[in-house]
Amino acid sequence: MTWDFIGHGLARWLHIMSGVMWIGLLYYFNFVQVAALKAAGADTPPTGAGITKHVAPRALFWFRWAAVATWVLGAFILGERFLDAFLFRERAYIPIGIGAWLGTIMAFNVWVLIWPNQKKILGLVSATDEEKNRARRVAFLASRTNTMLSIPMLFFMSSSYLFHAPMFA
Amino acid sequence: MKNPLDSLWGTVISGFVLTVVLYYLARMMMGG
Numbered sequence: 001m002t003w004d005f006i007g008h009g010l011a012r013w014l015h016i017m018s019g020v021m022w023i024g025l026l027y028y029f030n031f032v033q034v035a036a037l038k039a040a041g042a043d044t045p046p047t048g049a050g051i052t053k054h055v056a057p058r059a060l061f062w063f064r065w066a067a068v069a070t071w072v073l074g075a076f077i078l079g080e081r082f083l084d085a086f087l088f089r090e091r092a093y094i095p096i097g098i099g100a101w102l103g104t105i106m107a108f109n110v111w112v113l114i115w116p117n118q119k120k121i122l123g124l125v126s127a128t129d130e131e132k133n134r135a136r137r138v139a140f141l142a143s144r145t146n147t148m149l150s151i152p153m154l155f156f157m158s159s160s161y162l163f164h165a166p167m168f169a
Numbered sequence: 170m171k172n173p174l175d176s177l178w179g180t181v182i183s184g185f186v187l188t189v190v191l192y193y194l195a196r197m198m199m200g201g
Contacts, residue, residue, distance in 0.1 A: 144174035151184025
């Protein structure tokens with residue numbers, strides 16, 4: 001197994017795989033679960049308990065650790081070019097640098113805004129009703145922000161041809 | 170004004186608008 005295979009093949013493959021897990025679950029939360037829980041809450045009696053008890057904690061486990069794996073593997077792939085991209089020090093690395101910044105903001109949102117507030121919402125830590133309502137709003141907006149940011153993030157992760165073909169033609 | 174992130178489609182449209190803005194910003198930073 002050569003270093004090229006680890007750096008350019010294996011790491012990239014695992015980066016994409018964990019990214020699919022992360023963003024796939026983000027889209028599940030935003031495109032499916034939010035609306036499903038709203039509909040379940042309107043049932044008489046409410047029917048969303050199974051989702052919040054059995055589905056959401058498992059989905060959040062894979063969601064937050066996939067975010068870590070995606071970020072770490074992305075940084076590993078950039079390697080010695082990490083700072084060139086992250087600090088926009090080199091022209092050719094500006095697009096991937098923007099994608100890396102978006103991914104970093106998203107990972108920050110997962111661990112600092114979404115997960116601590118979801119723990120209150122799901123009852124994994126104690127919280128008053130007022131704290132739960134506030135946690136719901138913060139987690140919801142952070143999750144929606146990540147959904148919005150994922151659109152340009154995926155663009156910059158996959159658009160190198162668009163930026164570099166004219167430069168190196 | 171309503172927060173576009175309260176609506177799923179508002180979120181998606183905001184994402185596409187942000188993509189266009191960042192694309193032109195990237196091109197500008199790269200020197201056109």
